[in-house]
Amino acid sequence: MKKIIAPTLLLFIFVFFASSFTSEKIIRSDKAKKSLQDTLTVDSVQVNLKYRPYKKAVHASYYHDRFNGRRTASGKRFDNSKYTAAHKKLPFGTKLRVTNPVNNKSVVVTVTDRGPFTRGREIDLSKKAFMEITHVxxxxFLNVNLETIKE
Incomplete structure (x- = not known):
């Protein structure tokens, strides 16, 4: 009798854990579908935002405080307390949703500068934007997903 209970118990545990991971993926995929279109209220006008995936699992970092007040490549002054970013190729003024896939937190930033000029990095975020989505x-640095915003 004892020889039958152990394998049955192990099978039950395996099925239980496997089903919990499957349901978690279903829940996450439903959230992903729902998040493809959000609404934003600006000056009491509701705006529909549509996100287009740009890149996944890119290396992101943040600006050092010493860059506060300096001019960016777009001509604006950099402020680490705003939601801005630097990207090598995207046009200035492009709005990006940056999502940390580990904790599913995201922020919307505007591209105002060129860079980063460190090999392997795709985007530099302002410190405020970075600290809002980081898990450590x-x-x-952290790996993020990038989506462009189309109004």
Whole structure:
């Protein structure tokens, strides 16, 4: 009798864990479908935002405080307390939704500068935007997903 209980118990545990992972993926995929279109209220006017995937799992970092007040490539002054970003190729003024896939937090930033000029990095975020989505506050980089916003 004991020889039958152990394999049955192991089978039950395996099925239980496998089903919990499957349901989690279903829930996440439903959230992903729902998040493809959000609404934003600007000056009491409701705006529909549509997101177009740009790149997944890109390396992101944030600006150092010493760049505060300096001019960006677009001519605007950089402020680490705003939601801005630097990208090598995207046009200035492009709005991006940057999502941390680990905790599913996201922010919307505007491209105002060129860079980063470190090999392997795709985007530099302002410190405020970076700290809002990071899951480890002591680290200066993370992998994110990028989506362009189309109004």
């Amino acid at each position: 506050k002591g680290r200066g």
